[in-house]
Amino acid sequence: MKNIILCGIGGQGTVLASKLIASAAMSKGIPVMSAETIGMAQRGGNVFSNLRMGEGIHSPMIPKGQADIIIGFEPGETVRMVDYLKSGGTIVTNRRAIMPTTATLSGFHYDGDEMIDYLKRLDVNLIVVDGDEALKELGSSKVLNIVLLGAAIRSGVLGLSEEDVIKSMESLVKPQFMELNKKAIYYI
């Protein structure tokens, strides 16, 4: 059984990344269940996807302490989900923090580096991705999800290869974006 959490902010593309993993796993004959945040939170609120692969699973929701990997699109959102990660689990997180407008207005102190420092102190395998750098080099602001997915694949936890995911892209990604997405998945 494998439990995967993707988390971030509505609009960052967590849903497509989760669909790609699910479809790649299924084409290998692995049963998959998943759950998505759909609704109000998609307008810039915090969102997550739960993905569960393997036999003997009844609900799509991952219990606390049982995720094998968290793929976080924003460091604070990654921290929000750490209770779900099992001890010794893997975290792939984007470095760039996004300050909620409400926090900017209220003067709430929020610092992405502090989030990363906290994650470093945990009993986990931490992979920090400089998403900004990657997107600049790739020349597109739309492929953060694929860059992070590539890093997660490289961690070995998903049990999937880049080729597996590229194959599932063919039905889920528009043809004109295939080249860019392929580059993004191999970026890290």
Next chain:
Amino acid sequence: MHEEFMMGNQAIAMGAIAAGVNLVAGYPGTPSSEVLETVAKNRPDGCYVEWSVNEKSAMEVAAGAAYTGARALVTMKQVGLNVASDPLMSLEYIGVKGGMVVLVADDPGPISSQTEQDTRTFAMYSKLPCFDPTSVAEAYQMIIDAFDYSEKYNTPVFLRPTTRVCHAYQSISIKDESEYYVNSIEGFVKDSKRWVIFPKLSNLNHRLIEERNDTLSTVFSKYELNTIDNADSSNSRAIAASGICYSYVCDVLEEIEGEKPAVLKVATPFPFPYDLSGDFLVNHSDVLCFEELDPVIERALNYQCGQEGINCNVRGKFTNDSIRSGEYNIDLVRDRIYDYLGIERYETTRADKPELPVRPPVLCAGCPHRASFYAVKQAMKGSKTIYCGDIGCYTLGNAMPLDMVDTCLCMGAGLGIAQGVNHIEPDTKCFAFVGDSTFFASAITGVVNAVYNQADMTLIVLDNSTTAMTGHQPHPGTGRTMMGDVVNKISIEAVLKGIGVETVREVDPLDYELAVKTVKEVADEPGVKAIIFKSPCIAIVKPNEPYNICSGECISCKKCINEIGCPAIYLDNGKVTIDESLCTGCGLCSKLCPVKAIRRAGEGS
């Protein structure tokens, strides 16, 4: 049969298609909307699909179809059922000829809704059978079964999934096209004794309904999805569950070692399968119930214990063994089961987490609603006002710094509330904000009421050419139907004029100066007057070129952040910056920059 990975709502739609559905009508609402959209996308020949103007219309359209012998599906979210309850409560007495399934998606939490109402309770109140799936796979099977039961017993039946079933994905077995049921439609047969409701007919049918429900209770005790797991467990403590909670219970029981307790799964909360539950209760000393929203199972089991003198301690919400409101989750269910079975809980939280900012949903960068709210706010500065909001993306106009929603109740209510306040406080400038989809769904009668009763108020229609909040569905003002036709757009302006609103002004809210000027002029007129702010939702049009902040010129007054709260503008190490990947180039921020430092690349100062 073949395997497919699909969302719960897609499974329900594909199940309806496999059951030979002939007509689907609904009104969007999270978490139900994908059902109708999926049927439309996979629409078989001879199947008619529409987004109706609201749930009441959808219910009536579906009823008409079912009167002819067609199989009909009507879809909505839980609060939609309140709107559709008038036709449904009467339809209960008339019944149907073709199968009719009323799909109502409940939303424990609530996650994207105004209320935590429970459609299972509504089923009891309306005396209509109800099916409650625990998973995507079960939802697929249940809608097919629901059509059969509906047709067999000539009654509409409910299918009520909750958010975690609607929006879960699972690989499930679904039927091939060759296995689809094909419904032959007899057509409407005139018979006023059957189709025309009168007190006498209702009296007669009420008796039959009660008898039918007694029969169904017995029939449902044998329904294959009402089950008892681990029935021969020697543990005297047992569990009863429904919906997604049942799946949580199963996951938790997978974890525990040794003998597992018996579990009663209730797939038909109404009519309750008392024969099955009676057998279950007599064999146990305690039953712990897991169900979200109302204690429907718990109440039924308690009732049965009292009625039949069964000595079993039924526990749940009434006994504070479960939470009484809000969404359940697997961790909560695990902790309660561990306590109940005397297993030691284990710690799952990590200590010393840094404090995290809350991240409430906000209007998108470039959302035209932001410009509309800001224009009204600026125009009315210094006046005594009330801003009655309504339901849609524009409810998010309540957030700081806009702070432009003083009330919000249910779809269309803002108009009535503005009138009520106006009659008591004539010196308050009363505004009602309503979205275009909401206008057609439930605001028109409010305008008629205001005009007829001589209210003094300003109606602001936020026309973004779509039903944005629920996923951008078309509506009567868009001129597109779910059958793929392009039809005449219904003009909001013409509707208002037709009602007798004399001042109706249409303005682009992104034309900031004109927008402010228009509000000032219109708000000063007496009686009912309207402004239509027309500008499309950013999700349905291509973005314009983004704006930049010339750092040399920016004086860091932060007016752009403090006044409009566009999420594309942020502080980067104290420097005001625009995130170009988010900015849609609406230009609103550039209008308020006192030193004109916000410009498009290439635009001079």
